[in-house]
Amino acid sequence: MPKNFNHNISSDISMTYTFSKMKLTVVAALGVTIGIAIYIFLNSMMAGFARMSDTLIFRNIAHIRVYKDDDISRPLISSENSDKKVNALVNPKIVPESQTIVNPTLLMDLLRKEKDVTMVTSQVATGIFYHKGESQIAGNTIGVNIEEADKMFDIQTTMVAGKMLDLKSTPNGILLGVGVADKLSVKVGDNISISSPKNVTKVMKVVGLFRTANSQIDKVKSFMNISAAQQILLQNPSYVTDLDVNIVDYKNAVNYSNRFSALTGYKAEAWQTANETFVAASKMRSIILTSISFTVLIVAGFGIYNILSMTISQKMNDIAILKAMGFKGNDVTRIFVQQALMIGAIGVTVGLLLALLMVNILSHTYVGGDIGYFPIRFEPFVFFQGAMVGLIVTFFAGLIPARKAANVDPVSILRK
């Protein structure tokens, strides 16, 4: 007689086992719930935190900075290739060349045409002294086109006084870090004088104050118009010290920096290279959180493994008779793997809800500073990943004891 019907009796038995021992199921599912919730919660925190700290760091630097690196003269210039065999011995020192990037407009156009480049701006960076009355502070200033710079560094969000765009209409305007302003005790509208390494002194008008996440930066940094910066350095309007480049995927900046170096002939430095400690710290943070979250999940997996092993040793008689009646090894495996997956599915579902609740609570927790509320939000990918990882862990936690059950020799049990 042909086999006409597939009644899926294994699944039926699995359901009965799962729901007739509700207490065990709930305990095992609870383990998964907590594991999943913590896994997702930690990973959401990590994602939110990483996003926040990346945002903060990109307020100060671009993804890739193209600049003219200092050349050091070689101590020994040997003349092996010439006939006269005269070796030149000199002190190694920085070759006194200008730090300018030659023909910046052409290079900017070149970079803008590159794939994945989202923005290119030029700037003039230099160290300066701020003076007001008796007080004098060493610091640095960046000459920028303020609109472009705002797009790249999001200066607007750091402004605490004055108007950022006033800089555009005030040729001798300056945006000061709040630390600088405090030390000089100036406010918006006051004048200060600055002096450059070229010994040029210029009176500037404070048009705004900004506060970044880093108070050290606020104590030294200022923005002015690029033309003003060129002036105090006694340079012409084509003088540019840095080109800042933003790309689509900032995590990939290192690869692009190599290409841009070759393309422009200047040093192109990725933000990761310039901030190795920061990158290493965030790597460590993610390793710590990932290992904690995985440990929690593995513990939940062991919970399922234990409970399933227990169920299976209680069900030895059932397994033996089912095999005697014609259940194949795979049918038996299916019964218990399905049970594990059902426990897992219940646990994962509740775990997702719990994680959502935890994320929601934390996102309403005020942490202060310019961060405000804890930077965590619903991360669909993290939730998806958590659910998948949870089900995979459950699957294997069930598969191992289920395989053992499938290999039970019915004769040894039935012959008692």
Next chain:
Amino acid sequence: MDSEIILEAKKIGKYFYEPEKFRVLDDISFEVKRGEFVSLVGKSGCGKSTLLYVLSTMDTDYEGDLRIHNQSVTGMKQNQLAGIRNEKIGFVFQFHYLLPEFSCLKNVMIPALKLGNFSKEEIEHRALERLKMLGLADQALKPASKLSGGQQQRVAIARALINDPLIIMGDEPTGNLDSKNTDIVFDIFKQLSHEMHQTIIAVTHDNDFAKRSDRIIEMQDGKILGEVKN
């Protein structure tokens, strides 16, 4: 039809290796025809149970050839053997081995649901028929764990019958029952073999039970000592 050979054992031999190598079955050959009610008897340790488990296809570690319904099952894969057991063999053990979480009806239905030859409704109908035949129609929906020992054993018989197997194999099927229930179970077996031409092979040490069956195969030290036809 009555002379159709259902099961044929040819020179079945088997060793036990623990505690030392020992030939537990020694060239056992016999045939069982359709409708026969065979008892395997012998002292404990004579190999009768071992022989039954070889015949049941669950024990595959043996020499010789075993044919069920003119098909050699020796050397078949576990999964094929499981299919053969599902379709062609029903089991009744000393202990009932019902699944305690399920109702009697469901317990009876399980092998048929596994086989999948009928729709669920038909299977339920067939299971009820068999429970009715065994006098358990009113217990059908109770959980298996709530029944008395004799009733549980009858449910186990109903389960063994659900797929209309070629052979019912019993390992001490009345071993756990009192005399009243033993009689009931015996009468059921007798009825099955005589009225429905159901082949039955049962290991027993109950001499009364054996004497009332059609054919007694007596074993000693792994060999067939003799046969009695009643």
